[in-house]
Amino acid sequence: MSLKIKMKKGSLLDRYCLAKFTVGMAIEFPILIGGGIVGIVLSWPRFPLYPLPNILGIILLVIGYVIHLGYAHKEMKKYNVHAHQHSAEVKKLVTSGIYSKVRHPGYLGLVLIYFGFALGFAVVWMLIPAIIFTILTYLTAIKEEKFLKERFGKEYEEYARQVPWKFIPRIV
Secondary structure, eight states, rough: EEEEEEEOOOOOHHHHHHHHHIIIIIIHHOOOHHHHHHHHHOOOBBBBSTTTTHHHHHHHHHHHHHHIIIIIIHHHTTTTTTHHHHHHGSSSSOOSGGGGSSOOOOHHHHHHHHHHHHHHHHHHGHHHHHHHHHHHHHHHHHHHHHHHHHHHHHHHHHHHHHHHHHTTTTTT
């Protein structure tokens, strides 16, 4: 979601949040995929217990894609077709479907995808970009929460009380 309302111009985090969708496609995924391939070709240190990390990585990738695209995007598009690109497109607070369980299911899906790539390639060093992208995604969620509080006020506060978990039910 683009967060163009009341953001400080110029900060690196703000720029990242504004371009999260594009950044993911242009930077994050090429780093995760390319880094994994380079790591295999150059024989970078691998996770032990082959093929267990690979299998776990594939499972995380599939679950992440299902949550991100299958549930979160599908539910969001019912009400806010282009919300991930323009904040002006956010017309309705989505609280149904997977959003009735966690407030940021799309970001949960992305985090699972990041770690799915790292484990799927079984290259130890791939945990570094996975952790960095997870931190940036978490910071984006915090910015998005501020935006949604401004946009929807008490409606969002009530939603946050009813759905206290940002990413994982009963945990975070």
